[in-house]
Amino acid sequence: MKAWAVVERSPSGIRRVSLEVAAKAKDLGEASVLEVTGLARPSALPAVAALAKRAAEAKPDLVLVGATAGGRDLAARLAARLGWAYASEATGIAIDGASATVTRTMYAGKVRVTVKAPLPAVVSVRPGAFTLPQGAGEPQVEGVAASAADEPLAFQRFEPSAAAGGKVPLAEARVVVSGGRGLKGPENWKMVEELAGVLGAALGASRAVTDAGWRPNEEQVGQTGRTVTPDLYIALGISGAIQHLAGMTSSKVIVAVNKDPDADIFKVADYGVVGDLFEFVPAFTDEVRKAKARG
């Protein structure tokens, strides 16, 4: 069984989800770790052209890609180009003879499903679904040169989001601090950012908050937003609409802070704090800071 891991790089090195995918490929069979090179800006079409060409020669049985924004895009188009089976956002993969057994979610995260995909197949992998083995170093990466001539679109410019903070990409974060309407206004996000800063967390938000324009859309967690599976998810002033729960219930540990003891978010929380978040969050931030300082 030949398994490919297609990796992405950030300024600080190979992305965490890419390392997870590379380790998984190694688990499953004879692994190659590939990185598309030669593009000034990562883009699906030239990457697909280069990878499809390499796949025709090397004939992998399984291509794994981290389900980042770029990875999902590339994986879907690559599967279509090759005419292979495709499964997105896998949370589990096992090889079973001539097929891959993949666990994933459907119905916007409301149902868990096990599917069998005939090989060869392309599978995108949900960040955080596979734990990185202890001491897993950087894998040996093979470059696959893409050509700008395969780019039918013309890049114009990058427009950064106006929102400050949010330094950690949401989908890959091990800790997420999310705010909801209970924060009462965008001016109160300083408190959320401070807690996120102490925890090294990404910022998330409920749909009510992004719809109101308090926070950028890219921070929205839930249906029509991001699905996240961090080790720790902290929901501040979020009531827990079913659409929000769909995007975060697979988190390992959930903490909810809300003044309404009947809020639905408490039904999925491992630890719930019933109280005023404006009092609690600064105290909690302080205690986390003290605990971290103690080591």
Place this chain on the structure above:
Amino acid sequence: MKLLVCIKQTPDSTVRVKVGPGGRSIDESGVTWAIAPYDEYAVEMALERKDADAATTVAVVTVGPPRAKDALRQALAMGADEATLVTGAEAATLEGLGVARALAAVVAEAKPDLVLCGRQSSDDDQGFVGPALAEVLGWPHVAAVTNFTGADGAVDVWKEVEGGHEVWRASGPAVLTVQKSEKEPRYPSLPGIMKAKKKEIPEKDVAALGIEGGAPRLEIVKMEPPAARGGGKILKDGDTRQTAAELVRLLREEAKVL
């Protein structure tokens, strides 16, 4: 500009989805159906262009069972000009690539300048049909689109990426998979609903489109509800400082996530 929006009818986002008795599909009894949320954004995005430019037309198409006509009717009521239902016995079993091929046949006939799809449906959650449709057509696609504008005979497309947006220019036809429209999807007006009721929705039979290779690839082995959660520890009525310290202790010593 001629716009074609591909939509899918899925369980309404407020529906609590239950697994059916066989454990391989959902229990459809009592389910209310709606346009999938990202597809609804795609319809809204197309209608916003139409609002800004009277020469723009918006057509909608879906591949699905007869009940999917209600989703088309909803899009017409929102303001779309025309709708096509691709249906028939085979429509129910078509998978991503097959749906893409059926849609491509409709695109070939309608000849739109741009095709809009939601970024993913809210049933399969695959995010496959949009890129696959572009592949079948030999067109470029832009994913996670939040806006587009006409520019010098071309189209500038805003793509949501980590940390902001990339703007890409397409100088020919393209498929856009929509992340979110600028405004929330509009509610149909009463005259809109009346007009949509009277509109004829032509049907195409999948079998007549000559699609090959549309058979399902993914075999569903098992469906389950999400892992049960709850029974968590609730901290209340204490001194704020003590509660905060206690939560830190629990997260460190019990949950081991700090």
